[in-house]
Amino acid sequence: MISPTSLIPQVAEQMRRYPGLLAALAFVSGVASYILVERKTALAQLIAILLLVSWLWLWLDNWLQERLQQRFGVSISPTLVRFTLQFVHQESLFFALPFFLAVTSWTHGQAVFTLLIIGCALVSVIDPLYYKKLAPQRTLFVVFHAFTLFIVLLIILPVLLQLSTTQSLQVALAAAVLLSLPALGPLLPNGRWWRAPVLLLLLSVLSAGVWLLRSYIPPAALRLTSITLSHQVDAEQRKPGQNITQLDEHSLHKQGLFSFTAVKAPRGLHEAIYHIWLQNGIEVDRIKLAINGGREQGYRAWSHKQNFPANALGKWQVKVVTESGQLIGLTRFTVTPANAELASKVQPQPEAQTDL
Structure with a gap:
């Protein structure tokens, strides 16, 4: 032995x-x-x-x-x-x-x-x-x-x-x-x-x-599995509409934008995150959301921003960050001058939504 x-x-x-x-x-x-x-x-x-x-x-x-x-x-x-x-x-x-x-x-x-x-x-x-x-x-x-x-x-x-x-x-x-x-x-x-x-x-x-x-420092415990900017969100199916990367100023003011995100986190973890909206590098809005870990495809949450500056032209970012400011992910879109074509109307929806 x-x-x-x-x-x-x-x-x-x-x-x-x-x-x-x-x-x-x-x-x-x-x-x-x-x-x-x-x-x-x-x-x-x-x-x-x-x-x-x-x-x-x-x-x-x-x-x-x-x-x-x-x-x-x-x-x-x-x-x-x-x-x-x-x-x-x-x-x-x-x-x-x-x-x-x-x-x-x-x-x-x-x-x-x-x-x-x-x-x-x-x-x-x-x-x-x-x-x-x-x-x-x-x-x-x-x-x-x-x-x-x-x-x-x-x-x-x-x-x-x-x-x-x-x-x-x-x-x-x-x-x-x-x-x-x-x-x-x-x-x-x-x-x-x-x-x-x-x-x-x-x-x-x-x-x-x-x-x-x-x-x-990347927040290793959290992962952004998807982020979509859209004019609408199906609240029942919890799915966003078509992703938008560029829109005119009239459509932006008329319909606003949803920022739809899915964040994957460990089971049992409760975390507060923020959607930060920036115009040309300057923060104009910060919306708090709450997520719960455990979903295979990520915990789905969205914010609906309708209050945009009168002059909204330029390059925009939506950052998803933790309470301490660690970046989880981001997306970008561009606002161009308004054209003659008007965007279709949509029903107003809450400023922020998360899964139940």
Whole structure:
């Protein structure tokens, strides 16, 4: 019978000899986890728990090693710990990446954030970069570690605890900033009375900076499955009319516009979103809607805007955003000068509607 003490060195040696297998396993595992999270709520919660446990294990690594040595006489190989840490980074990044790829607006600053995740995922699977460039740089490595935890929490907190996107962002940011504390310590001399206040100030500045840039962080738990601008909505069937990308000013004032959206969210998640109407880059209206997660095709909600400026000419956008201002998606339309043809009349409808 193979004992754990002899098995662990064998596993470590195989991981050292075939590092590519570790990267391939992490990639396949991450993508498979994404598919399971998308399809089964119970499996999504299980995967979320396993990821949290793995991160907790890494956090308590030294303490656990001492207890295992004292109680069972088992010493965990540093090589095994090193490869396990790399595997957790790879698994976390490849688990998170499909979520962010699915929700990123590539014409928006969100693309920078998602490209950063792609870059980190590549670094985690290229050993010369991970072990020779990243790992020796303690400050950079801790920041890499904190960033990986940050993006994982953005996904699993709404799934596991049904936290809203804003709440998940706040909790993930707090966890990542606290985890970054060891990276800031070596930047300041020991034994100085102002060390602690300056560390707190650095953490506050770091938190404030990320929070101010939150609009560039895609809300990974929410996905805009459709957005349509139309003159009418079938309230019974909950379907929009023909999509409009250009209309004249007379039709706009006469009939108004419906912004019909379907937003997919984890089951059990209750989220407030906003339809923000902008004319030539300037916000002219903000309409609040509420969604409930769990619908396969997304929770359908719409707003009906009829009060447009007297001069409505120009390029318009309708942005769908979270309470914290994270962009879920957007659509555009153009208003041209009025022509002689009048638009047909429609019955007035409520300003905002959602599924029951």
